[in-house]
Amino acid sequence: MAGQTAGIEEGPGPAVQAPPQSPQFAGARVASGAITELTSAPVPPVTPQDHIRGPRHAPLIVVYGDYECPFCAALELRLRELPVRVAFRHFPVRGSHPRAFPAACAAEAAARQDAFWPMHDALFADQGRLEDPHLWARAERLGLDLARFDSDRRGEAVAERIKADFRGGVRAGVPTTPTLFHDGVLHAGRPDEAVLARLANLAA
Secondary structure (H helix, E strand, C coil): CCCCCCCCCCCCCCCCCCCCCCCCCCCCEECECCECCECCCCCCCCCCCCEEECCCCCCEEEEEECCCCHHHHHHHHHHHCCCCEEEEEECCCCCCCCCHHHHHHHHHHHHCCCCHHHHHHHHHHCCCCCCHHHHHHHHHHCCCCHHHHHHHHCCHHHHHHHHHHHHHHHHCCCCCCCEEEECCEEEECCCCHHHHHHHHCCCC
C-alpha cells in the first residue's frame, strides 16, 4: 500500500553489481511539488527482458508495482486509458502484502508460457483472491500447462527475476508502490490528477 516501507526477504548470495547508467533514466529526480532531488542510482535501463506493452513509439513509463496493492490496480486501469507504453517491474511489499510475492511468481511463471500480461491483468482484476487455488484457476483459464506453471512459479529462476526487479527499484529510490518513472522523474505513491494529466499529454 502506498506510504508503507517496502521489504523483500532474500537469502544469502553474491553481491549485486550496480546497474549501468541509462541515458534515458540516469540521474532520476524525485517529483515533490517544485522540488527535485537526485536518487541514489539511475533506474535500470529497459531491456528486452522487461515486460512492456503499448504502442511502440509512445512515451515509455516504468512502473514498480505490487499485485496486492490497491493503488497499483487503480493506476493500472488509468494507464490503460493513456497513450503510453508501460514497462512493469515487480516490487512486492511483503511486510504488508503477504500474497504479493507469490502473485508475482505466478505472473513470471505465466510469462514463461507467453502469458505474462493476461496473468498480470487477471491478478489485478481480483486482488482478493491471490491464494494458491486461485492462482491455479487463473492459469487453467489461460490455458497454461499447469504442471509447468506450478514448477516454474516455485523455482529459483522466477524468484530471482522478481528479486532483481526489487533490488533495482530500491537502488533507484523506489520507496513504495506504485512508483513510476518517466524521463528520469520518479513519482511515488498514488499519482494525483495533475500527474495523470501530464502523462496523458505526453504523446500530444
